[in-house]
Amino acid sequence: MNNDNKEREFTKLVQQYKSTVYAVCYMFADNRTELEDLFQEVILRLWTGFGSFRGEADVRTWIYRVSMNCCLNLQRRMRRAGRHVPLNVDVDLFEDISERTLQVRRLYDRIHRLGLVDRALILLWLEGLSYEEIGAVMGISVKNVSFQLHRIKELLKKMKI
DSSP: OOHHHHHHHHHHHHHHHHHHHHHHHHHHOSSHHHHHHHHHHHHHHHHHHHTTOOSSSOHHHHHHHHHHHHHHHHHHHHHHHOOOOOOOOSOOTTTOOOHHHHHHHHHHHHHHTSOHHHHHHHHHHHTTOOHHHHHHHHTOOHHHHHHHHHHHHHHHHHOOO
């Protein structure tokens, strides 16, 4: 694939899945600056890996896996370093104050109290992925996905607002 075709295909892919990437990044961000850092880094990682993506896995699964791994790794690094690089993102759930958004934010506040891996699992479930897809993204068995999600849901129920 020549560079022009590669760029067109990648742009199309980003347009199709940017809300997926944004949702993953939002789950791991504590504020807008972190969200923008994560989003930028995931897009960069997707671009870097795009040329070697062979299509053996579903593209959606690949995007989730790259996004999750990138967010988990970058979140750990950012917390140690405390450094932020801004990027403008056209969706802002931190500023929206509608009732639905406030309910979602309350749920996400609880989810943010979970560990990074638990956050990743519950996000994939909330995004509607099947247990098989979650297992493929996270690299765990379907049975383990079921067990972990049950445990996480129980933790969330017991959390105080």
